[in-house]
Amino acid sequence: MIPMTGxxxxxxxxxxxPRESTGPEPELISHESLCVLxxxxxxxxxxxxxxxxxxxxxxxxxxxxxxxxxxHFRFNEFEDPEPVPKGEPFASVIESDIPVVCQHTRxxx
Amino acid sequence: MIPMTGxxxxxxxxxxxPRESTGPEPELISHESLCVLxxxxxxxxxxxxxxxxxxxxxxxxxxxxxxxxxxHFRFNEFEDPEPVPKGEPFASVIESDIPVVCQHTRxxx
Amino acid sequence: MIPMTGxxxxxxxxxxxPRESTGPEPELISHESLCVLxxxxxxxxxxxxxxxxxxxxxxxxxxxxxxxxxxHFRFNEFEDPEPVPKGEPFASVIESDIPVVCQHTRxxx
Amino acid sequence: MIPMTGxxxxxxxxxxxPRESTGPEPELISHESLCVLxxxxxxxxxxxxxxxxxxxxxxxxxxxxxxxxxxHFRFNEFEDPEPVPKGEPFASVIESDIPVVCQHTRxxx
Numbered sequence: 001m002i003p004m005t006g007x008x009x010x011x012x013x014x015x016x017x018p019r020e021s022t023g024p025e026p027e028l029i030s031h032e033s034l035c036v037l038x039x040x041x042x043x044x045x046x047x048x049x050x051x052x053x054x055x056x057x058x059x060x061x062x063x064x065x066x067x068x069x070x071x072h073f074r075f076n077e078f079e080d081p082e083p084v085p086k087g088e089p090f091a092s093v094i095e096s097d098i099p100v101v102c103q104h105t106r107x108x109x
Numbered sequence: 110m111i112p113m114t115g116x117x118x119x120x121x122x123x124x125x126x127p128r129e130s131t132g133p134e135p136e137l138i139s140h141e142s143l144c145v146l147x148x149x150x151x152x153x154x155x156x157x158x159x160x161x162x163x164x165x166x167x168x169x170x171x172x173x174x175x176x177x178x179x180x181h182f183r184f185n186e187f188e189d190p191e192p193v194p195k196g197e198p199f200a201s202v203i204e205s206d207i208p209v210v211c212q213h214t215r216x217x218x
Numbered sequence: 219m220i221p222m223t224g225x226x227x228x229x230x231x232x233x234x235x236p237r238e239s240t241g242p243e244p245e246l247i248s249h250e251s252l253c254v255l256x257x258x259x260x261x262x263x264x265x266x267x268x269x270x271x272x273x274x275x276x277x278x279x280x281x282x283x284x285x286x287x288x289x290h291f292r293f294n295e296f297e298d299p300e301p302v303p304k305g306e307p308f309a310s311v312i313e314s315d316i317p318v319v320c321q322h323t324r325x326x327x
Numbered sequence: 328m329i330p331m332t333g334x335x336x337x338x339x340x341x342x343x344x345p346r347e348s349t350g351p352e353p354e355l356i357s358h359e360s361l362c363v364l365x366x367x368x369x370x371x372x373x374x375x376x377x378x379x380x381x382x383x384x385x386x387x388x389x390x391x392x393x394x395x396x397x398x399h400f401r402f403n404e405f406e407d408p409e410p411v412p413k414g415e416p417f418a419s420v421i422e423s424d425i426p427v428v429c430q431h432t433r434x435x436x
Contacts (some may be wrong), residue, residue, distance in 0.1 A: 009211040011115075011146055011148070011209050012146075012212070013144035013145060013179060013181075013211060014142070014181070014212045014214045015144075015148040015179075015211040031159060033341070035341040035416070035418065036339035036340060036343075037338055037339075037378060037418040037420075038209075039338070039378070039420060051148070051177060051179045052178065052179065053179060053180055053181070054178075055198060056177065057177055065147075066194060068378060068383065068384055069378060069379065069380060069381075070342075070378045070379065070380060070416065070417060070418035071338060071380055071416075072340075072341070072343075072380075072416040073126040086332075089179065089181040090143070090179060091144065091146040091178075091179035091210075091401040098133060101338040101340050101418075102340060103339070103340040103341045104340045105433070106214070112229055120224075120255055120257070120319040121241040121255075121257040121321070122253035122254060122288060122290075122319050122320060122321040123253040123290070123321045123323045124253075124288075125290075154222070159288065160255060160257070160286060160287060160288045161288065162287060162288060162290070163287075165286065166286055174245075197286065198253070198290040199288060200253065200288035200319075202255075202257060215323070229333075229364055229366070229397075229428040230364075230430070230431045231362035231363060231364040231397060231429060231430035231433045232399070233362075233397075233427050234363040234399075252425070269364060269366070269395060269396060269397045270396065270397065271396060271397060271398055271399070272396075274394055274395065305398040307362070307397065307398075308397060309362065309364040309428075311364075311366060311395035324432070
Protein backbone atom coordinates (compact mmCIF):
# COMPACT_ATOMS: atom_id res chain seq x y z
CA MET A 1 0.00 0.00 0.00
CA ILE A 2 2.89 2.29 0.71
CA PRO A 3 5.80 2.72 -1.65
CA MET A 4 9.04 2.09 0.16
CA THR A 5 10.03 5.62 0.86
CA GLY A 6 11.13 6.12 4.40
CA UNK A 7 10.45 9.64 5.62
CA UNK A 8 11.42 11.74 8.60
CA UNK A 9 7.94 13.10 9.27
CA UNK A 10 4.46 11.59 9.14
CA UNK A 11 1.04 13.00 9.99
CA UNK A 12 -2.06 11.13 11.16
CA UNK A 13 -5.12 13.40 11.29
CA UNK A 14 -7.31 10.64 12.77
CA UNK A 15 -7.08 9.55 16.37
CA UNK A 16 -9.44 8.61 19.19
CA UNK A 17 -9.12 6.59 22.39
CA PRO A 18 -12.54 5.65 23.76
CA ARG A 19 -13.37 6.38 27.37
CA GLU A 20 -13.52 3.28 29.53
CA SER A 21 -16.98 1.89 29.84
CA THR A 22 -18.55 2.11 33.25
CA GLY A 23 -22.06 0.92 32.55
CA PRO A 24 -23.61 -2.31 31.34
CA GLU A 25 -23.26 -1.29 27.70
CA PRO A 26 -19.59 -1.51 26.83
CA GLU A 27 -18.45 1.36 24.71
CA LEU A 28 -17.13 0.51 21.30
CA ILE A 29 -13.47 -0.30 21.69
CA SER A 30 -11.20 1.08 19.05
CA HIS A 31 -7.74 -0.35 18.77
CA GLU A 32 -5.73 2.22 16.96
CA SER A 33 -2.16 1.32 16.19
CA LEU A 34 0.75 3.29 14.91
CA CYS A 35 2.95 0.85 13.00
CA VAL A 36 6.52 2.00 12.33
CA LEU A 37 9.10 0.15 10.23
CA UNK A 38 12.80 0.93 10.33
CA UNK A 39 14.62 -0.96 7.57
CA UNK A 40 17.87 0.91 8.05
CA UNK A 41 20.92 -0.21 10.01
CA UNK A 42 20.58 2.66 12.49
CA UNK A 43 18.24 2.94 15.46
CA UNK A 44 15.54 5.58 14.97
CA UNK A 45 14.47 7.98 17.70
CA UNK A 46 10.87 9.16 17.33
CA UNK A 47 9.20 12.25 18.68
CA UNK A 48 5.42 12.14 18.58
CA UNK A 49 3.29 15.25 19.05
CA UNK A 50 -0.45 14.97 19.62
CA UNK A 51 -2.88 17.69 18.49
CA UNK A 52 -6.38 18.41 19.82
CA UNK A 53 -9.50 20.37 18.95
CA UNK A 54 -9.60 22.81 21.82
CA UNK A 55 -6.24 22.71 23.56
CA UNK A 56 -2.55 22.98 22.87
CA UNK A 57 -0.57 20.06 21.50
CA UNK A 58 1.00 17.57 23.94
CA UNK A 59 4.44 16.16 23.47
CA UNK A 60 6.81 15.16 22.32
CA UNK A 61 6.41 11.55 23.35
CA UNK A 62 9.81 10.00 22.78
CA UNK A 63 10.26 6.42 21.71
CA UNK A 64 12.58 4.31 19.59
CA UNK A 65 12.48 1.84 16.73
CA UNK A 66 15.75 -0.11 16.54
CA UNK A 67 17.56 -0.87 13.29
CA UNK A 68 15.84 -3.55 11.19
CA UNK A 69 12.88 -3.71 13.51
CA UNK A 70 9.21 -2.76 13.51
CA UNK A 71 7.18 -1.48 16.42
CA HIS A 72 3.40 -1.23 16.66
CA PHE A 73 2.37 1.38 19.20
CA ARG A 74 -0.99 2.10 20.80
CA PHE A 75 -1.63 5.71 21.69
CA ASN A 76 -2.97 4.74 25.10
CA GLU A 77 0.43 3.34 26.04
CA PHE A 78 2.11 6.72 25.86
CA GLU A 79 2.56 8.08 29.41
CA ASP A 80 5.23 10.76 29.30
CA PRO A 81 4.78 13.77 29.40
CA GLU A 82 1.17 12.71 30.14
CA PRO A 83 -1.37 10.14 28.89
CA VAL A 84 -3.26 10.97 25.71
CA PRO A 85 -6.73 12.09 26.82
CA LYS A 86 -9.52 9.57 26.22
CA GLY A 87 -12.82 10.38 24.62
CA GLU A 88 -11.70 13.24 22.45
CA PRO A 89 -10.45 13.40 18.88
CA PHE A 90 -6.78 13.93 18.29
CA ALA A 91 -4.22 13.95 15.49
CA SER A 92 -0.54 13.17 15.61
CA VAL A 93 2.74 14.00 13.95
CA ILE A 94 5.65 11.55 14.05
CA GLU A 95 9.17 12.86 13.58
CA SER A 96 12.11 10.49 13.27
CA ASP A 97 15.83 11.19 13.03
CA ILE A 98 16.12 8.22 10.64
CA PRO A 99 13.74 7.74 7.68
CA VAL A 100 11.01 5.28 8.67
CA VAL A 101 7.72 4.06 7.17
CA CYS A 102 4.57 4.67 9.22
CA GLN A 103 1.07 3.23 8.93
CA HIS A 104 -1.93 4.02 11.06
CA THR A 105 -4.44 1.24 11.49
CA ARG A 106 -7.75 1.02 13.20
CA UNK A 107 -9.51 -2.08 14.31
CA UNK A 108 -13.00 -1.54 15.61
CA UNK A 109 -14.67 -4.29 17.54
CA MET B 110 0.04 6.56 6.75
CA ILE B 111 0.33 9.99 5.24
CA PRO B 112 3.65 11.68 4.70
CA MET B 113 3.65 15.05 6.36
CA THR B 114 2.92 17.18 3.37
CA GLY B 115 0.27 19.72 4.08
CA UNK B 116 -1.68 20.63 0.96
CA UNK B 117 -4.17 23.25 -0.07
CA UNK B 118 -6.58 20.86 -1.79
CA UNK B 119 -7.81 17.35 -1.00
CA UNK B 120 -10.34 15.13 -2.72
CA UNK B 121 -12.48 12.37 -1.20
CA UNK B 122 -14.36 10.40 -3.86
CA UNK B 123 -16.21 8.32 -1.24
CA UNK B 124 -19.08 9.66 0.80
CA UNK B 125 -22.48 8.50 2.00
CA UNK B 126 -24.81 9.51 4.82
CA PRO B 127 -27.43 6.82 5.47
CA ARG B 128 -31.08 7.78 5.59
CA GLU B 129 -32.55 7.60 9.05
CA SER B 130 -34.16 4.30 9.82
CA THR B 131 -37.91 4.38 10.25
CA GLY B 132 -38.72 0.67 10.45
CA PRO B 133 -37.85 -2.14 12.81
CA GLU B 134 -34.68 -2.96 10.91
CA PRO B 135 -32.22 -0.16 11.58
CA GLU B 136 -30.26 0.79 8.53
CA LEU B 137 -26.54 0.34 8.71
CA ILE B 138 -25.08 3.43 10.30
CA SER B 139 -21.94 4.74 8.75
CA HIS B 140 -19.90 7.27 10.66
CA GLU B 141 -17.80 9.03 8.13
CA SER B 142 -15.36 11.58 9.40
CA LEU B 143 -13.22 14.15 7.73
CA CYS B 144 -10.15 14.63 9.92
CA VAL B 145 -8.13 17.78 9.28
CA LEU B 146 -4.82 18.66 10.93
CA UNK B 147 -3.33 22.13 10.88
CA UNK B 148 0.23 22.08 12.25
CA UNK B 149 0.97 25.62 11.20
CA UNK B 150 0.83 28.76 13.32
CA UNK B 151 -1.95 30.28 11.22
CA UNK B 152 -5.66 29.52 11.32
CA UNK B 153 -6.88 27.70 8.22
CA UNK B 154 -10.15 28.54 6.48
CA UNK B 155 -11.65 25.59 4.63
CA UNK B 156 -14.10 25.54 1.75
CA UNK B 157 -15.71 22.17 1.15
CA UNK B 158 -17.60 21.38 -2.04
CA UNK B 159 -19.76 18.27 -2.30
CA UNK B 160 -20.33 16.45 -5.61
CA UNK B 161 -23.19 14.14 -6.56
CA UNK B 162 -24.17 11.60 -9.19
CA UNK B 163 -27.12 13.36 -10.76
CA UNK B 164 -27.10 16.96 -9.60
CA UNK B 165 -24.86 19.98 -9.38
CA UNK B 166 -22.29 20.33 -6.62
CA UNK B 167 -23.30 22.00 -3.35
CA UNK B 168 -21.08 24.43 -1.53
CA UNK B 169 -18.84 25.75 -0.46
CA UNK B 170 -19.35 24.80 3.16
CA UNK B 171 -17.05 27.11 5.10
CA UNK B 172 -15.32 26.05 8.28
CA UNK B 173 -12.08 26.63 10.12
CA UNK B 174 -9.22 24.70 11.68
CA UNK B 175 -7.26 26.93 14.05
CA UNK B 176 -3.46 26.99 14.22
CA UNK B 177 -1.97 23.88 15.89
CA UNK B 178 -5.35 22.21 16.14
CA UNK B 179 -7.16 19.26 14.58
CA UNK B 180 -10.84 19.04 13.79
CA HIS B 181 -12.82 15.90 12.94
CA PHE B 182 -15.93 16.76 10.95
CA ARG B 183 -18.98 14.68 10.11
CA PHE B 184 -20.62 15.51 6.80
CA ASN B 185 -24.07 15.43 8.38
CA GLU B 186 -23.13 18.41 10.58
CA PHE B 187 -22.75 20.74 7.62
CA GLU B 188 -25.86 22.94 7.36
CA ASP B 189 -24.98 25.96 5.27
CA PRO B 190 -25.74 26.47 2.38
CA GLU B 191 -27.88 23.31 2.91
CA PRO B 192 -27.53 19.90 4.58
CA VAL B 193 -25.74 17.19 2.60
CA PRO B 194 -28.49 14.91 1.23
CA LYS B 195 -28.83 11.55 2.95
CA GLY B 196 -29.07 8.24 1.16
CA GLU B 197 -27.10 9.15 -1.90
CA PRO B 198 -23.43 8.82 -2.80
CA PHE B 199 -21.33 11.94 -2.80
CA ALA B 200 -17.72 13.03 -3.10
CA SER B 201 -16.00 16.07 -1.68
CA VAL B 202 -13.19 18.49 -2.31
CA ILE B 203 -11.56 20.38 0.55
CA GLU B 204 -9.75 23.62 -0.18
CA SER B 205 -7.74 25.38 2.50
CA ASP B 206 -5.95 28.73 2.43
CA ILE B 207 -3.25 27.18 4.66
CA PRO B 208 -1.66 23.78 3.90
CA VAL B 209 -3.38 21.12 6.00
CA VAL B 210 -3.38 17.32 6.16
CA CYS B 211 -6.71 15.55 5.57
CA GLN B 212 -7.83 12.01 6.23
CA HIS B 213 -11.19 10.46 5.53
CA THR B 214 -12.27 7.67 7.82
CA ARG B 215 -15.24 5.42 7.90
CA UNK B 216 -16.53 3.44 10.80
CA UNK B 217 -19.34 1.08 10.01
CA UNK B 218 -21.36 -0.36 12.80
CA MET C 219 -6.98 11.12 2.35
CA ILE C 220 -6.06 11.76 -1.26
CA PRO C 221 -4.33 14.92 -2.39
CA MET C 222 -6.30 16.51 -5.17
CA THR C 223 -4.36 15.28 -8.10
CA GLY C 224 -6.57 13.94 -10.80
CA UNK C 225 -4.88 11.22 -12.82
CA UNK C 226 -5.54 9.35 -16.02
CA UNK C 227 -4.75 5.90 -14.65
CA UNK C 228 -5.44 4.17 -11.34
CA UNK C 229 -4.74 0.66 -10.13
CA UNK C 230 -6.59 -1.36 -7.49
CA UNK C 231 -4.81 -4.62 -6.66
CA UNK C 232 -7.61 -5.74 -4.33
CA UNK C 233 -10.92 -7.07 -5.57
CA UNK C 234 -13.35 -9.85 -4.73
CA UNK C 235 -17.04 -10.45 -5.35
CA PRO C 236 -18.38 -13.21 -3.08
CA ARG C 237 -20.32 -16.07 -4.61
CA GLU C 238 -24.03 -15.94 -3.86
CA SER C 239 -25.01 -17.90 -0.82
CA THR C 240 -27.17 -20.93 -1.47
CA GLY C 241 -27.35 -22.45 2.01
CA PRO C 242 -28.73 -21.30 5.33
CA GLU C 243 -25.47 -19.65 6.29
CA PRO C 244 -25.16 -16.52 4.21
CA GLU C 245 -21.67 -15.98 2.93
CA LEU C 246 -19.95 -12.84 4.05
CA ILE C 247 -21.09 -10.08 1.76
CA SER C 248 -18.45 -7.66 0.66
CA HIS C 249 -19.57 -4.41 -0.86
CA GLU C 250 -16.65 -3.14 -2.80
CA SER C 251 -17.07 0.21 -4.45
CA LEU C 252 -15.04 2.11 -6.94
CA CYS C 253 -15.64 5.80 -6.27
CA VAL C 254 -14.66 8.18 -9.06
CA LEU C 255 -14.74 11.97 -8.87
CA UNK C 256 -14.57 14.21 -11.92
CA UNK C 257 -14.15 17.85 -10.87
CA UNK C 258 -13.45 19.05 -14.39
CA UNK C 259 -15.88 20.65 -16.83
CA UNK C 260 -15.55 17.79 -19.31
CA UNK C 261 -17.20 14.38 -19.22
CA UNK C 262 -14.75 11.57 -18.53
CA UNK C 263 -14.84 8.25 -20.36
CA UNK C 264 -13.44 5.37 -18.32
CA UNK C 265 -12.04 2.07 -19.46
CA UNK C 266 -11.71 -0.52 -16.72
CA UNK C 267 -9.64 -3.68 -17.15
CA UNK C 268 -9.91 -6.53 -14.66
CA UNK C 269 -6.98 -8.87 -13.92
CA UNK C 270 -7.08 -12.38 -12.47
CA UNK C 271 -4.81 -15.00 -10.95
CA UNK C 272 -5.08 -17.73 -13.56
CA UNK C 273 -6.67 -16.24 -16.66
CA UNK C 274 -6.30 -13.36 -19.07
CA UNK C 275 -7.61 -9.91 -18.22
CA UNK C 276 -11.20 -9.01 -19.09
CA UNK C 277 -12.17 -5.66 -20.51
CA UNK C 278 -12.29 -2.91 -21.09
CA UNK C 279 -15.54 -2.15 -19.33
CA UNK C 280 -16.56 1.27 -20.57
CA UNK C 281 -18.39 3.77 -18.44
CA UNK C 282 -18.61 7.51 -17.92
CA UNK C 283 -18.36 10.10 -15.18
CA UNK C 284 -19.91 13.39 -16.30
CA UNK C 285 -18.34 16.79 -15.66
CA UNK C 286 -18.64 17.90 -12.02
CA UNK C 287 -20.09 14.59 -10.94
CA UNK C 288 -19.10 11.56 -8.89
CA UNK C 289 -20.06 7.98 -9.53
CA HIS C 290 -19.71 5.06 -7.14
CA PHE C 291 -19.53 1.77 -9.03
CA ARG C 292 -19.84 -1.80 -7.82
CA PHE C 293 -17.84 -4.35 -9.75
CA ASN C 294 -20.79 -6.73 -9.88
CA GLU C 295 -22.75 -4.20 -11.93
CA PHE C 296 -20.36 -4.41 -14.87
CA GLU C 297 -21.89 -6.64 -17.56
CA ASP C 298 -20.16 -5.87 -20.85
CA PRO C 299 -18.06 -7.59 -22.21
CA GLU C 300 -18.99 -10.10 -19.45
CA PRO C 301 -19.73 -10.06 -15.73
CA VAL C 302 -16.75 -10.03 -13.36
CA PRO C 303 -16.44 -13.62 -12.06
CA LYS C 304 -17.56 -14.14 -8.48
CA GLY C 305 -15.58 -15.99 -5.85
CA GLU C 306 -12.14 -15.29 -7.20
CA PRO C 307 -9.63 -12.54 -6.47
CA PHE C 308 -9.17 -9.84 -9.07
CA ALA C 309 -7.44 -6.52 -9.55
CA SER C 310 -8.39 -3.59 -11.74
CA VAL C 311 -6.92 -0.73 -13.70
CA ILE C 312 -8.99 2.37 -14.44
CA GLU C 313 -8.04 4.54 -17.39
CA SER C 314 -9.76 7.86 -18.02
CA ASP C 315 -9.41 10.32 -20.87
CA ILE C 316 -9.88 13.15 -18.33
CA PRO C 317 -7.95 13.29 -15.03
CA VAL C 318 -10.15 11.90 -12.25
CA VAL C 319 -9.69 10.92 -8.61
CA CYS C 320 -10.42 7.30 -7.69
CA GLN C 321 -10.94 5.62 -4.35
CA HIS C 322 -11.60 1.98 -3.67
CA THR C 323 -13.66 1.18 -0.62
CA ARG C 324 -14.71 -2.00 1.01
CA UNK C 325 -17.55 -2.48 3.40
CA UNK C 326 -17.75 -5.91 4.95
CA UNK C 327 -20.88 -6.90 6.72
CA MET D 328 -6.99 4.49 -4.47
CA ILE D 329 -3.51 4.03 -5.82
CA PRO D 330 -2.23 5.96 -8.79
CA MET D 331 -0.97 3.55 -11.39
CA THR D 332 2.69 3.72 -10.64
CA GLY D 333 4.26 0.33 -10.49
CA UNK D 334 7.25 0.23 -8.18
CA UNK D 335 10.04 -2.16 -7.38
CA UNK D 336 9.76 -1.86 -3.60
CA UNK D 337 6.84 -1.60 -1.20
CA UNK D 338 6.66 -1.47 2.59
CA UNK D 339 3.82 -2.58 4.86
CA UNK D 340 4.43 -1.60 8.48
CA UNK D 341 1.30 -3.41 9.68
CA UNK D 342 1.09 -7.16 10.01
CA UNK D 343 -0.28 -9.71 12.44
CA UNK D 344 -1.33 -13.36 12.19
CA PRO D 345 -3.45 -14.37 15.18
CA ARG D 346 -2.57 -17.47 17.13
CA GLU D 347 -4.94 -20.35 16.57
CA SER D 348 -7.71 -20.51 19.09
CA THR D 349 -7.70 -23.50 21.38
CA GLY D 350 -10.44 -22.59 23.82
CA PRO D 351 -14.16 -21.99 23.56
CA GLU D 352 -13.69 -18.32 22.77
CA PRO D 353 -12.31 -18.11 19.27
CA GLU D 354 -9.68 -15.45 18.94
CA LEU D 355 -10.43 -12.67 16.55
CA ILE D 356 -9.48 -13.85 13.09
CA SER D 357 -7.75 -11.33 10.93
CA HIS D 358 -7.45 -12.04 7.25
CA GLU D 359 -4.61 -9.93 6.02
CA SER D 360 -3.90 -10.05 2.34
CA LEU D 361 -1.07 -8.76 0.25
CA CYS D 362 -2.54 -7.98 -3.18
CA VAL D 363 -0.03 -7.61 -6.00
CA LEU D 364 -0.84 -6.55 -9.55
CA UNK D 365 1.54 -7.02 -12.47
CA UNK D 366 0.22 -5.22 -15.56
CA UNK D 367 3.42 -5.69 -17.53
CA UNK D 368 4.18 -8.35 -20.11
CA UNK D 369 6.96 -9.86 -18.01
CA UNK D 370 6.68 -12.21 -15.06
CA UNK D 371 7.67 -10.56 -11.77
CA UNK D 372 9.75 -12.32 -9.14
CA UNK D 373 9.09 -11.06 -5.62
CA UNK D 374 11.27 -11.23 -2.56
CA UNK D 375 9.44 -10.54 0.69
CA UNK D 376 11.27 -9.77 3.93
CA UNK D 377 9.42 -9.80 7.24
CA UNK D 378 10.49 -7.59 10.17
CA UNK D 379 9.75 -8.08 13.87
CA UNK D 380 9.89 -6.22 17.16
CA UNK D 381 12.49 -8.25 18.99
CA UNK D 382 14.24 -10.47 16.48
CA UNK D 383 16.04 -10.33 13.16
CA UNK D 384 14.14 -10.16 9.89
CA UNK D 385 13.13 -13.41 8.17
CA UNK D 386 13.39 -13.91 4.46
CA UNK D 387 13.38 -13.47 1.67
CA UNK D 388 10.24 -15.37 0.85
CA UNK D 389 10.30 -15.82 -2.91
CA UNK D 390 7.20 -15.87 -5.02
CA UNK D 391 6.03 -14.82 -8.44
CA UNK D 392 3.32 -12.77 -10.11
CA UNK D 393 3.08 -13.67 -13.80
CA UNK D 394 2.66 -11.10 -16.57
CA UNK D 395 -0.83 -9.56 -16.70
CA UNK D 396 -1.90 -11.33 -13.55
CA UNK D 397 -2.76 -10.48 -9.96
CA UNK D 398 -2.04 -12.56 -6.90
CA HIS D 399 -3.50 -12.09 -3.43
CA PHE D 400 -1.23 -13.61 -0.79
CA ARG D 401 -1.85 -14.38 2.86
CA PHE D 402 1.17 -14.14 5.10
CA ASN D 403 0.34 -17.42 6.81
CA GLU D 404 0.83 -19.24 3.50
CA PHE D 405 4.52 -18.41 3.34
CA GLU D 406 6.54 -21.47 4.44
CA ASP D 407 10.08 -21.05 3.15
CA PRO D 408 12.52 -20.24 4.78
CA GLU D 409 10.09 -20.64 7.72
CA PRO D 410 6.47 -19.78 8.56
CA VAL D 411 5.75 -16.23 9.69
CA PRO D 412 5.34 -16.43 13.49
CA LYS D 413 1.78 -16.10 14.76
CA GLY D 414 0.68 -13.84 17.56
CA GLU D 415 3.31 -11.16 17.15
CA PRO D 416 3.36 -7.93 15.17
CA PHE D 417 5.40 -7.82 12.01
CA ALA D 418 6.08 -5.58 9.05
CA SER D 419 7.10 -6.49 5.53
CA VAL D 420 9.01 -5.20 2.56
CA ILE D 421 8.23 -6.46 -0.95
CA GLU D 422 10.87 -6.21 -3.63
CA SER D 423 10.09 -7.04 -7.24
CA ASP D 424 12.36 -7.22 -10.27
CA ILE D 425 9.47 -5.82 -12.36
CA PRO D 426 7.43 -2.75 -11.27
CA VAL D 427 4.22 -3.94 -9.59
CA VAL D 428 1.40 -2.34 -7.61
CA CYS D 429 0.85 -3.60 -4.05
CA GLN D 430 -2.04 -3.17 -1.66
CA HIS D 431 -2.34 -4.46 1.86
CA THR D 432 -5.83 -5.24 3.05
CA ARG D 433 -7.23 -6.39 6.32
CA UNK D 434 -10.56 -8.00 6.92
CA UNK D 435 -11.44 -8.50 10.55
CA UNK D 436 -14.21 -10.83 11.46
